Amino acid sequence: MSGTVKPGYARPLDLKRGRVDLGHGGGGRAMQQLVRELFHAHLGNPWLAQGNDGSVLPPAVGRLVMSTDSHVVSPLFFPGGDIGSLAVNGTVNDLAVMGAKPLWLSAGFILEEGLPLLDLERIVTSMAAAARNAGVAIVTGDTKVVEHGKGDGVFITTAGVGSLDDGIALSGDGAIPGDAVLLSGSIGDHGMAILAQREGLGLETSIVSDCASLHMLTASLMKRLGPSIRLMRDPTRGGLAATLNEIAHQSGVGIEIDEPAIPVHAPVAAACELLGLDPLNVANEGKLVLVCAAEAVDALLAEMRAHPLGSEAACIGRVREDARHFVQMRTRLGGRRMVDWLSGEQLPRIC
Amino acid sequence: MKYIDEFRDGGIAHRIAARLADESDPGRSYRFMEFCGGHTHAIARYGVPDLLPANVRMIHGPGCPVCVLPIGRIDMAIELALKHHAIVCTYADTVRVPASHDLSLMRAKARGGDIRMVYAVDEALAVAREQPEREVVFFAIGFETTTPPTAFAIRTAAAEDLRNFSVLCSHVLTPPAITAIVDASPDPASHAVELDGFVGPAHVSTVIGSDPYARFARDYGKPVVIAGFEPLDVMQAILMLVRQVNEGRAEVENEFTRAVTPQGNRIAQELMDEVFELRESFEWRGLGSIPHSALRIRARYARFDAERRFGLAYRTVPDHRACDCASILRGQKRPTDCKLFGTVCTPETPMGSCMVSSEGACAAHYTYGRHGDDAQRGAA
Incomplete structure (x- = not known):
């Protein structure tokens, strides 16, 4: 043998032209390489670097909050985000609206054979950026590969752990008649951004997903005005309508909202109109619904509006007594109607 | 949103509501049927009943394309998907209509049927072009509004010599359905509801025009006001109907002049006439068999007719015994009169x-x- 090949040399992943193959999930050297050169390279942190079956984490202050979320969005890349940022922000937001400080995430990847490594790198880079922004570390992960046609590029499941300061007890059953309902901004942006990307609809719009991490906004609200906040939620699938119905049922109350008070961006309203959708049912990925004591409305709105993610914040309604736990809306026409959960599936694979 | 917000303005709504309160005669009741599901939806979604005087009641008509599809037609589409292994494309709500054997198109899809929801018939044509080895059937439903696009698709398929595309034509016609309702009206045995007038169709009328409604005013003495699908359109139409009733007039009036002319869209009518002909009779859910009330594909386009192509036979299937859809579609009952409403029959598990x-x-x-419901209002 000639001496031109260095001992121990392994050809690096071909990130430009390479594609995921079954070997990348086989537990052998190809998988090791993918994990090392792609996941560790972008997500690197001391816990991930331990390289064990589990990561040993330092003790956290306060109680722990844990949440998990799976992401199957199609297309993988969309205006305002991609499945990577969505997977991080989705779980971070679930922790944030509990009033917790997000600390650690896990990430499970189901990759479809044939996925371009360039796409995977773009997704992992985006996850790394979202995690840095949210101040969380992705401390453990897993990769599986399924045959071509058995997945859709990539599915990502994240789980997250956050810490909760003493005295914080936000829960969906905390709304009391007389409370106010606040919303951090416009609704329907994420769902319509995804839908506009789908083939066959011929929609050309400027709609951008609102995919964002809410932890800074929730942290500042909790810090300044925590005691007046009854509960927080992020209205994702099923839209604002689903979230309000969940709150009404969990708290055993009714909710009344005012249609003209709910911010909807004009392109979203137009696209919904065209497709016969109700913005109240369309998904969001960076919005906050907050129920608070009525006397705290002005202070909370001011605090929300001071934050970039809350600049369009509005008081959209109030909590009332209702044994049937209905969500009702004063329409802009001046009439009244119910706001129900969406039945069936408005549009699949949005998050 | 320009040209939308103007028709949902709360201030104008209150002015019309005030006029209605002022002009309606407290000594009588007014019962108007909005024929179209589009109006039913607008009335409910914008809370219009709250703005009407208590003695003005709106009765929902049968103009919901999905609602009037009989089980037998859905069974045919399921047969195409499961037995003939065709790709069946259709408009979204159609997939949820309950059919025989506890199936629906959505459940047939879960059992391996290749069923695709489309927003427009063009998407079905595109599927046929992309998969020439598969049979692609467009399950065409709807009134005169969705018929011209189906006719155009068939003509396009003929021009392209697309050999794997066909249409299960279930298009129905509005005027015969209104005739069936007004014909039933004076018959005491039918327990039909006495109607004082109709809010006439919006989009259907852009195609067929306002002239086809003339005989409901002339022969049956029922005022008709054609109205757009925005809430202010509906309120204005109701005010116009109240005025006709008060003045003892029965005329066809057009609130929707921004889109509807007396003769309608001639090009669309010619296109429909070129591709479709009248069926002898068609079974409607709720209304039963109505003569000359639906369309089928003309012989010259026979190869695009899924019924002929796959030798499908129509079979009448009775509705669930406790389901009151039939009476509700005829305006004889309210949804809350049905024993199944909100109990076993919900949007998640529709029985009817x-x-x-x-x-x-x-x-x-x-x-x-x-x-x-508790206050016995809003159900109208």
């Missing part, structure tokens, strides 16, 4: 077709109107 589409009387009431 009125609970399927958001334009259906039951689904509209379930989704938007239940808050008024």
